[in-house]
Amino acid sequence: MKVSVWDTYVQRKDGNIMHFDILVPNNITDExxxxxxxxxxxxxxxxxxGKLTSSECNFCHVEQATDDIVKNIEKLGFHIIEMEHCN
Known part of the structure; x- marks a missing residue:
C-alpha cells in the first residue's frame, strides 16, 4: 500500500512542540x-x-507502507509515527 506522509507539528500547553507524522492511504487527499x-x-x-490546522500539518511525501502500518490503517484509517515530544 502506498501512503501519504503528512508532517505535523503541534504546540503543547507545556511549551514543547510535538512532531509526528500522519500516514494515510495515498488516495486520501482531503486535508x-x-x-x-x-x-x-x-x-x-x-x-x-494547541489547535491542529492546515498550518501545522503539511504533505511531505508518498512511501510504501510496512505490514504493521497497513494493519493500523485498515483498523483506524490512519497511522501515526511519533517523532518528538509525543509522550
Missing part, C-alpha cells in the same frame, strides 16, 4: 479528513495541546 485523524490522535494524549 480536513487528515487533520481530523490528527485531532483524534491528540485526544488520546494525557496532556493538552
Amino acid at each position: 480536513e479528513i487528515i487533520i481530523n485523524f490528527g485531532k483524534l490522535y491528540l485526544k488520546s494524549k494525557p496532556f493538552e495541546t
